[in-house]
Amino acid sequence: MDIGFNEIAPDFDFIPAFTCGRLILRHIDEHNFERLLLHSNQQAVRLFLGSTNDAVWEEQLRRYKAGLHSWNNTFCHFFLFKPSDTSRAIGYCGFHQIHPGHRRAELGYSLFSDEFKRQGLMTEAVQFVISFGFRHLKLIRIEAMTSPENLASKKILENNGFQLEGHLRQNYLRDGKAEDSLMYALLNEEELNLMRENI
Numbered sequence: 001m002d003i004g005f006n007e008i009a010p011d012f013d014f015i016p017a018f019t020c021g022r023l024i025l026r027h028i029d030e031h032n033f034e035r036l037l038l039h040s041n042q043q044a045v046r047l048f049l050g051s052t053n054d055a056v057w058e059e060q061l062r063r064y065k066a067g068l069h070s071w072n073n074t075f076c077h078f079f080l081f082k083p084s085d086t087s088r089a090i091g092y093c094g095f096h097q098i099h100p101g102h103r104r105a106e107l108g109y110s111l112f113s114d115e116f117k118r119q120g121l122m123t124e125a126v127q128f129v130i131s132f133g134f135r136h137l138k139l140i141r142i143e144a145m146t147s148p149e150n151l152a153s154k155k156i157l158e159n160n161g162f163q164l165e166g167h168l169r170q171n172y173l174r175d176g177k178a179e180d181s182l183m184y185a186l187l188n189e190e191e192l193n194l195m196r197e198n199i
Contacts, residue, residue, distance in 0.1 A: 014035060024080075029075065048087065050088075075096050090112055093110075107126070134190075142188075143184070144185070144186075148167070148181075154182070164182060165184065
């Protein structure tokens with residue numbers, strides 16, 4: 001069953017909100033994600049998370065039930081909203097793997113509809129998430145992988161200072177097909193310099 005976007009979501013006031021350029025970003029981590037999924041208004045939750053059909057929703061529940069974090073990594077997502085509609089997520093940007101012991105994380109991002117692409121919205125979100133990762137999570141390295149054919153994603157990363165570090169062969173499965181990935185990374189030079197001074 002598809003969700004009608006005229007539904008009004010309740011105010012999930014336990015989820016922190018940040019403004020960034022033309023976006024509102026709502027911060028989801030392993031603690032408030034569980035609370036969100038157990039909310040009584042499941043239709044509003046699905047809308048909030050961009051789960052516009054049963055298949056997407058079932059996959060999100062599967063990941064939740066399987067455990068979204070382990071002893072050595074966790075996650076930190078920001079769901080993206082336009083100020084004109086704070087009940088319907090238009091995408092997400094965040095870290096789907098954080099390794100606290102090594103102070104590194106993998107960046108991921110997606111817009112849920114083509115109508116929001118080519119407007120610079122994801123660039124704004126990525127800039128915020130990088131700053132959040134370096135300042136609040138104290139990361140020293142942010143990694144990102146993208147398809148060699150995904151020119152828009154490569155441009156976002158390169159415009160934000162990421163450097164290409166390698167070409168990974170057949171490391172990603174999409175619809176049952178193995179594909180290559182490009183590995184990009186961005187270093188927190190300020191934090192690394194402090195670490196070197198304290199050695």
